[in-house]
Amino acid sequence: MNTFEQALQQELSQLKEGKNHRFLKSPPGKELLDVSSNDYLGLRDLPHLQKEFFEKHPDISLFPFSASSSRLLTGNHKEYLKTEELLATLFQREAALILNSGYHANTGILSALCHKDDLIIADKMVHASLIDGFRLASCDFVRFKHQDFKHLENLLQRHASTHKCIYVVTESIFSMDGDTTDLQALLALKKKYGFILYLDEAHAIGVRGDKGLGCAEEAQCLQAVDLIVGTFGKALASQGAYLICNQIVKDFLVNKMRSLIFTTGLPPVNVAWTYFILKQLSDFQNRRNHLQQITQNLRNELTKFSNFAVPGDSHIVPVVVGSNEQAENLSGYLQSKGIYALPIRHPTVPKGTARVRFTLHAGMEESQINLLIEALKAYEAGLE
Incomplete structure (x- = not known):
């Protein structure tokens, strides 16, 4: 074992001693x-859904199992376009953008949008993917105590005059504590201070709202949240992620978002399955x-x-x-x-x-x- 591997082994041993060693696990058996x-x-293992999907797509063998390119080259299959159009219609917004994963979304969106004179203020408990995105952004970021909107307002008051644009970032349902954020309280602060609100609905899409569109639908504020992000890989039993936004934001990201530009797109057959699930989400x-x-x-x-x-x-x-x-x-x-x-x-x-x-x-x-x-x-x- 060389010096490099010895250093890695020492750190792994420390993780094991602290009962914090991770390893890849197989899915549990039945x-x-x-x-x-x-x-x-509970959609992942429903045979009738899969059967219906194949019945509606007798030509499924013609759907590519790989995009074989980024979406900006030759990978922008028609299934992307129809699914983004459906998402925009469902959310009653101008545009939607499909991304490869929640990680791609959260590391790429703010790092593309934010400039050096901007500021990100995020809930202390936001997902690691968002934190990585903040670190990639060219602006500063600070954290407010989890679900403490008085602390958030103090930070807004302190920084409102010193930054060109402020992004407030939170999740609708937090995965570690399982708690739901108060969107109306956030929107009251948004009205007062004029920040851009970024809402991650990864754990709410599909399970909250009359149509399953998440907590923003449940709180009747789909139009008021500037940037709504969610995943297809949880309740929707698929793969990938989405951003709901205005058209100008989408156009900007297509030009500037590195985690969109420099990666192969999702397999079109997978996007077709996502469309199939989204079409019946309200059911x-x-x-x-x-x-x-x-x-x-x-x-x-x-x-x-x-x-x-x-x-x-x-x-x-x-x-x-x-x-x-x-x-x-x-x-x-x-x-x-x-x-x-x-x-x-x-x-x-x-x-x-x-x-x-x-x-x-x-x-x-x-x-x-x-x-x-x-x-x-x-x-x-x-x-x-």
Whole structure:
């Protein structure tokens, strides 16, 4: 082992000692109840959806399985255009832009839009992809305390006169605490200070709103949010991401956004599947209602536990236990009971707040929720 590899091995050993070593995992088998995926609507494994897709596309073999180029060269297949048109229609906005992933979106949009005299102010708990995007931008960025809009206003007051343009960045549903942001409060501040609002709806698209368009639809403010980002790879059981914006923003990004310009596009066959799911998104209301019901049932039961903290108010239900080791222990115990729930550890979350996070999906039955509750009761009893 050379010096370079020895240094890597030393750092890996430190990660293992801190119970923070990561490795790639295979999907759980059918014998385990999976409460760690992002398949919130439970669409991924529905055979009738796949069957209907193939019936509607008898020419599917003619759809390219690779774009074979960036969208600015020869990769801009017609499926992109019709899906972007559908997105703009659904959101009642001027334009939409399809991107390869949420990571491509969040690292590319603000790094393209922001200039050196601008400022990004972001919630402390925004996703790592957004933080990487801030670092790539040519402007400064600061953070406000999680969901603390008084702190946000203090920062706006302090910086309003010193920066040309301010971008406020948040998520509608935060993946670590499972809490929902107060969009009306943010929009009141937007009206007062005139900033650009960037909203990441990755965990809300599909599961919130009457048509499944996310929390901005639910709050009736689709027109008021400047930049709405979401993914197809969670509740919509597909791949890729989107930006909802005005046409001039789209045109600018097509010219300036490096994570769009310098990458091969998504496979057109995949974009066709996304279009197929989007066309019937509003028809999944029963699945959204069921998801809300089982989430509320689980949260109601978890309030009775004394050894766990359960933050949030969404279908993402974290059980905070403390140390990385405690989170690993709970995860391992649940797996022994047939439940696949993975630990979320420091430094992904603050030290002392490691957790096991349950991401519920609409394909789950009440009996499975009860299985989870009984397993947690048994685990807690063993702590006392």
